[in-house]
Amino acid sequence: MMKNLKYSYWTSTIEAFKKNKLALFFLYTIIGLIAFIIIQPYLPNQKSPVAIYIDKATGFQLINRPPSKEFWFGTNSIGQDMWARIWAGTRMSLLIGFTVALWENFIGLMVGLVWGYVRRLEGIISTIYNVLNNIPKTIILILLAYTLKPGVLTIIFVMCITGWLDTARLVRNLVVIIRDREYNIASRILGTPGYRIAYKNILPYLVSTLVLKISLSIPAAIGYEVFLTYIGLGLPVGIPSLGNLINEGRGYITVASLRYQLMIPAIVLSIITVSFYTVGNAFADASDPKNHF
C-alpha cells in the first residue's frame, strides 16, 4: 500500500518496461543504431554512398571487391562502397518508416475518433472504410506507385494512403467500447462538450494501443519499402535504401563469394524489425496498468 501512495502512470510504465531485459537490450540497439546512422557520415575516412570508385593503377572500376581494409563491407557490382551505402540506406529506410508510421497512425486516430464518437457520421465512414478495405492493399500500392513519379515522397504517400485504415478501425472499436461507460455519460450529462470527452476521457485509453501500433508500423513500412523496391516500383536505383540494396544483392544469392551483398543489408533489416517488434510489444505490456503491481 505504501508503494501506491505516489502512483504515477508513466513512472510505473517505465518501471515495468525496465524489468524486461530483452526489450531493454533491443531498445538500446535501436537508440545506438539511430545515433550511429546520424553521426556516421561525419566520421573520419567515410566514403560517399553513391560515388563509383576506380582502381588508379588500371583505370577499371573496383567492382565486387570482398570486404577489406579499404572497403569495410566490400563494393558492389559497379564499384560503390557497401559500408557507406548500407548506412545511407538504413537512414533512408528508417526515415520512411518513422514518417509513414506517424502519419498513418495520426490520420487513423483522427478518423477513428470521429468514426466512433460522432454517431451521425458512423454510416458514411463505415461505407468508405468498407469500400477502401475491400480493394487489396497491394493493388492500390502498385497502381499509385506506377502512376506517380518514383521518389521518397511518393512512397511515403502511397503507404500512408492505405495504412490508416487498420488504425482507424482499431481506434473506432476502442472508442465504441469506452464512450458508453457510465462516467462518460455522466460527464456528458453534466455538460461536458463532446470534443473534451474525446480528448480527456477517451484518448488516454488509446495510448498503449497506439504506441504498439506505431512501433509495429515502422518495421512494416520498412518491409513494404523493401517489397515495393524489390518488385521494381519503389525508390529509383539512385537512392540507396535497404530495399534497393537487397534488390541489388538478390542477384548474387547463388554466388558464395558475393553473397555478402545480400546478407549484410538483410541482417540490418532483420535487426531493425526484431528490435522494434520486441520493444513495441514490451511497451504495450508495460503500459497496461494491470502489470504495474
Next chain:
Amino acid sequence: MREKKPLLSIEDLVIKFQLKDQIVEVIKGLSLNLYKGESLAIVGESGAGKSVLVKSLIGVLDKNGWIDAGKILYKGMDIAKFKSEDEWLKIRGKEIAMVFQEPMTALNPLRTIGSQVEEAIVLHQGLRGREARKEAIRILEDVGIKDADKLYKRYPHEFSGGMRQRVVIAIALACKPQILICDEPTTALDVTIQAQILKLLNRLQEEYNLTILYISHDLGVVAKVAHRVAVMYKGKIIEVGNVKDIFYRPKDPYTISLLSKLP
C-alpha cells in the same frame, strides 16, 4: 418553503419508443411540477418509466425514443423541443445536474479525483488554475472528504464506495446546478453509508438552496429525504402529495399495495 410558481413544469408528456415491429408508449401523458427548494421523490416499481422520465429532462433518451407530445417548461424554455447538443449544453450541468446510482463506474478510473472535480469547476464556473483547485478542495471537504488537499491526487480505485459517491456528488455540485437529480443515489451502498449520504444530501440542499429530484424504489430512503412524493405507475403519476399524506393516508389502491409491501 414552496413558491407558487413551479421551477420545472412537465405538462402532458408523452414519450414513445420504437421497437423492432411496434411503437411503445412509455410515458403516457404525465404532468408534474417541481418547486424551488423542495425535494420531490418519484417512486414506482421497475419499468414504471422513472429513468426514461429523468433521461428526457437532460436529453439523453436512447436513440429509439422520442418525446411525442407535451411540454417541459424550465425558465421560459420548452426543453421538450430541444434538438441539438448545443441547446442541451446550456441546460446540462449548469441548470440540471445528476448524481448516478453506481459510484463504481461513474468516475473515470484513469484520472485523479481532484482533476475530475476541477474539470466541472473550470467548465461551469469559469475559474482557472489555483482558484479552481481551491474551489474543488472546498467542495470536496463540504461533501465530507477530510484532508481533501492530500487526497486530491488519488485515483478512484483508492476510495471506498461511500467516498466515491461523495466525489460524484461533489462533481454535480461543482456545476452549481439549480436542480439536482439523484437516480437511486444509495442503492449501491451499504446501510450505514446510505444514512450518511442521505444526511449529506439533506444538508447540502439547505446549504446550496438546491431543488432535488429523487428517483427511488426504496420507500425507506424516500421517507428520510423527500418533502413530497410522486407515485408513478405504468408511465403515469397516479398520486402526488406530502410524504406524510402518502405514507399515512394513501388514496390510490396502487399506493396502498406498494406501501403494504414494505417489510
